[in-house]
Amino acid sequence: MTTSTPTRTADPALGKHDFTTPARQSFNWGAFTERWALVGGLLVLVLICMAVFPQFRTASLFTTMVNAQSLVLLLGLTATVVLRLGDFDLSVAQTMVATGALVAQLTKMGVPSGLAVLIGLGLGVVVGLVNALLVVRIGVDSFVATLGSFTALSGFAYLLTNSRIISGIPDEFVNFSRSQLLGIPLISWYAWALVIVLWYVYQRTPLGRYSLFIGGNRNAARLSGVPVNRIRTGAYVVSGLLASFIGVCFIGYFGAVDPSVGSQYMLQPFAAAFLGATAISVGRFNAFGTVAALYLLTVGITALQLLGAQTWVSNVFYGVALMVAVTAAKLAGSRRGGGHTR
Amino acid sequence: MTSSGTDARIALSVRNLSKHYGGAIALADVSLTVRAGEVHALLGQNGCGKSTLIKSLTGVVIPDAGEVEVFGEALHMPTSDPHTRGIAVIHQDIGLVDSMTVLENLGINAHYGARLLSPVNVKKERAIYTDLMHRLGVEFDLDAEVSSLSPAERALLAVARAMRLMDGDSTEQLFILDEPTAALSKPEAARLLDLMRRVADLGAGVVFVSHRLSEVMEVCDRATVMRAGRDIVEVKVSETSRAELVAHMLGRRMDDFFPTPPAFDGGAARLVVDRLSGERVSQVSFRAHAGEVVGVTGLAGMGQEELPFLLFGEHKPTEGHVEIDGSPAGFASPGAAIRAGVALVPGNRLRDGVWIAGTAEENVTLPVIRRFSSWFGIRSQAVRQRAFELMAQVDVSPNRPDYAMAGFSGGNQQKVVFAKWLQLHPGVLLLDEPTQGVDPGAAKALLNDAMDAAAAGSAVVVFSGEHELLAAICHRVIVLHHGQVIAELHRDGLTEHALLEACEAGPSEISIAA
Structure with a gap:
């Protein structure tokens, strides 16, 4: 960071009359390390695990890890949609469960699968609109408002399922999530497709820049002509819609709906999203960072479990990872005062 | 004691x-x-x-x-x-x-x-x-x-x-x-x-x-x-x-602290404000013409802070109407105002003007980023080039579009904000306290840019409590008191002292605890 601290020069001619060549960028080790530390950490961890555990030398362990985490990856990516705008949408995990419960129950009642899915996606849109109404229109703090919708939706899931586990999900749902392509189930492919889509939108489109600007300074964005409230509303609707799509994947993946499972999926996606924001485009919620962060967490937990740790380890690990991520982001942010971001 | x-x-x-x-x-x-x-x-x-x-x-x-x-x-x-x-x-x-x-x-x-x-x-x-x-x-x-x-x-x-x-x-x-x-x-x-x-x-x-x-x-x-x-x-x-x-x-001599306004002998009315009222503003009417620099002043809290936001569509007027270049302009949002050719440099830079953690490039190209969008996404080379040129035009130092805004001094941040708006060649340029917290050298450079915009046909409206600045750069200054226009001073009688007197001429019940 040190080499990049701009110093004010008294020479007025500096930077003038040189319109043709943008300043050549000197290579910046600090920024490079900051960007790739997480990815490097993931690689090192995998190499160490491969050296220590024989299981890590089999392809099947990797596919198992990847597949098991696809739902969390999908949720984590969804979380970044609203996080980028400086808001929270805590309700995604429970929207997923409620949609799953709704779709499962509808098909049980004989509603055709296609229609049931449409109704399920409709639920996601409604949740998004309600969140947007509270947060964008009325101006309630997004953390509190979506914590409310999270809790309400969990109750709704219990109501729909009559507090029981619903099994016997139709085959087409199971196939939708578990059919394999190149030996990997479709649900993982959906997650990776979402990574690409979000990467494109975040990094390559004006919308991606607008969303960062809104997260960074809402007033400045609005006064620059960015339709702030429309984008925020849209983000909540997209977030709800994606969450309900994940709900459809979720019932197929498990072949059953357990209404109590939502809270298990509450924290992990946010841990991945926040940790992901410390990598690749540092200080910003981004798609590839989220992927790297989640896989780092997964490998770490798997290794611990191979060492004989109990299942509670994963909660400790995710919780600590979230705290580390936000701390790192805070420290990097204050240090970066005089440096640059990307 | x-x-x-x-x-x-x-x-x-x-x-x-x-x-x-x-x-x-x-x-x-x-x-x-x-x-x-x-x-x-x-x-x-x-x-x-x-x-x-x-x-x-x-x-x-x-x-x-x-x-x-x-x-x-x-x-x-x-x-x-x-x-x-x-x-x-x-x-x-x-x-x-x-x-x-x-x-x-x-x-x-x-x-x-x-x-x-x-x-x-x-x-x-x-x-x-x-x-x-x-x-x-x-x-x-x-x-x-x-x-x-x-x-x-x-x-x-x-x-x-x-x-x-x-x-x-x-x-x-x-x-x-x-x-x-x-x-x-x-x-x-x-x-x-x-x-x-x-x-x-x-x-x-x-x-x-x-x-x-x-x-x-x-x-x-x-x-x-x-x-x-x-x-x-x-x-x-x-x-x-x-x-x-x-x-x-x-480290060098500077003879004049402020530029002088470009010659102005009547132009088309670009901004017509007719009995506009809103928060802290009541029944304000004035015009600004192409090539003219109009100042708006008053004591703090007398409405000159709110007026630019009313004109820019950020706050909603309760009555009255505004015309830009002859067409009605009751803007529903700042976006609409920008499309009609209005630009606002806000007075509170950190609150309203910049995303401080974002790069200079991201800040300066925000209003035009759409133009750089193609099927494969933003053409980042072209955007970087544009940012570099814009920052060179207003003499930002160091000219590094990739630095975060926080890494620039206040004067250079304000130059970036100016560049962001001047690239749109606004028909009406609203400047709210344009040199607040900016050193004399940078202030003069910024005001020179504003004068150039006026010379090129913009109507420039400067909202400020700095009478010396207004007296130097404006063709005309209107004075607000409790949201109403109480005086209008023209170039020939425009001095710092005259402005001060006009501001204080209002009923004295406003003066805070004596």
């Missing part, structure tokens, strides 16, 4: 203070001496090291080397509790909580005179502050909510709050006021300066940081000028001139 015998005492002595950030030098062997009983101006361009120096005294920044003495006693670095040593810093961002009362805000830094869980003796608190206010010659309703106070009252409140800690018995006090008047109009600033002078006369040392040199000339005894992390000179204010101070600050 006399200052007898304190003449020779040294309130603050800074010797050879240095601070490096990696390879960049923030402070290089800086020395500063402030005597008790004097108001000492600390001057320099944005980024010259003033802030680093002040932050060193309050323990925010840990200097690499150097010594500091406060009233003869060494101050160990980093200081943990500067106010126990009699140091109080009052920032432009004053740190009051809007939704709390004056009394609640005053007590916070003195722990409300009680231990954490013991009851607050409200009566005693009241008595203390009433006495303090009396000594300072100001008066506040202690139960009023701070949100109801004017900017000047807030600044006075911050001074009073700091006074509490420096208890009355001791004269060993050092006040550092960091651009306290930046947001104030002239008469209000005058009240604060008056207070500052009084505090110094009671025997305290006062360090005054300001870009408003007229205030420095008026109230300060001595001045230390810094440039590029060094103290360049210490002078007696009575023995120097503004031009000389500026020459020290810039």
Whole structure:
């Protein structure tokens, strides 16, 4: 960071009359390390695990890890949609469960699968609109408002399922999530497709820049002509819609709906999203960072479990990872005062 | 309460203070001496090291080397509790909580005179502050909510709050006021300066940081000028001139502080405002023509802060209408205003103008980023090129589009904001306090850009409380009082003095507690 601290020069001619060549960028080790530390950490961890555990030398362990985490990856990516705008949408995990419960129950009642899915996606849109109404229109703090919708939706899931586990999900749902392509189930492919889509939108489109600007300074964005409230509303609707799509994947993946499972999926996606924001485009919620962060967490937990740790380890690990991520982001942010971001 | 015998005492002595950030030098062997009983101006361009120096005294920044003495006693670095040593810093961002009362805000830094869980003796608190206010010659309703106070009252409140800690018995006090008047109009600033002078006369040392040199000339005894992390000179204010101070600050002479407006002999009306009313604005009518520079002023809180937001579609007018280039312009949002060719450089840069953690490129290209979008996404090379050219045009230094905005000094940040809007070639350019917190060199460059825009056919409207600036650059100035236009001054009769008189001509019930 040190080499990049701009110093004010008294020479007025500096930077003038040189319109043709943008300043050549000197290579910046600090920024490079900051960007790739997480990815490097993931690689090192995998190499160490491969050296220590024989299981890590089999392809099947990797596919198992990847597949098991696809739902969390999908949720984590969804979380970044609203996080980028400086808001929270805590309700995604429970929207997923409620949609799953709704779709499962509808098909049980004989509603055709296609229609049931449409109704399920409709639920996601409604949740998004309600969140947007509270947060964008009325101006309630997004953390509190979506914590409310999270809790309400969990109750709704219990109501729909009559507090029981619903099994016997139709085959087409199971196939939708578990059919394999190149030996990997479709649900993982959906997650990776979402990574690409979000990467494109975040990094390559004006919308991606607008969303960062809104997260960074809402007033400045609005006064620059960015339709702030429309984008925020849209983000909540997209977030709800994606969450309900994940709900459809979720019932197929498990072949059953357990209404109590939502809270298990509450924290992990946010841990991945926040940790992901410390990598690749540092200080910003981004798609590839989220992927790297989640896989780092997964490998770490798997290794611990191979060492004989109990299942509670994963909660400790995710919780600590979230705290580390936000701390790192805070420290990097204050240090970066005089440096640059990307 | 006399200052007898304190003449020779040294309130603050800074010797050879240095601070490096990696390879960049923030402070290089800086020395500063402030005597008790004097108001000492600390001057320099944005980024010259003033802030680093002040932050060193309050323990925010840990200097690499150097010594500091406060009233003869060494101050160990980093200081943990500067106010126990009699140091109080009052920032432009004053740190009051809007939704709390004056009394609640005053007590916070003195722990409300009680231990954490013991009851607050409200009566005693009241008595203390009433006495303090009396000594300072100001008066506040202690139960009023701070949100109801004017900017000047807030600044006075911050001074009073700091006074509490420096208890009355001791004269060993050092006040550092960091651009306290930046947001104030002239008469209000005058009240604060008056207070500052009084505090110094009671025997305290006062360090005054300001870009408003007229205030420095008026109230300060001595001045230390810094440039590029060094103290360049210490002078007696009575023995120097503004031009000389500026020459020290810039390292070169600058003959005029403000540009002159381009020649204007009537153009098409670009902005027509007809009986516009809204928050704090009532029945305002005026026109601005192509090539014309129109100023809007008034005391703080008289409506000139709200008017630009009304015109720009950010706030909704309650009645009246606006026309841009002959077509009605009741904008539903700032986006609509921008599409109609209006641009607003907001007065509060950090709140409304920039995304401070974003890069200069992201900030400067925000309004036009759509134009760089193709099927494969944003053409990043072209965007970088554009950002570089725009920043070169307004002479941002260093011209590094990839740096975060936070890495630039205030003047350079404001240049980026100007570049962002000037690239749209706005038909109507609204400038709200365009040079607030910007050093004279950068201020002149920015105003030159605005004059060029006018010369190219824009109608430029400048909202400001700085009468000297308005008198220099405007063809015409309208004066608001309680949201209404009470005067309009034309170029031939336009002087700083005339503007001041026009502002104060309104009924005097508005003047804050005398």
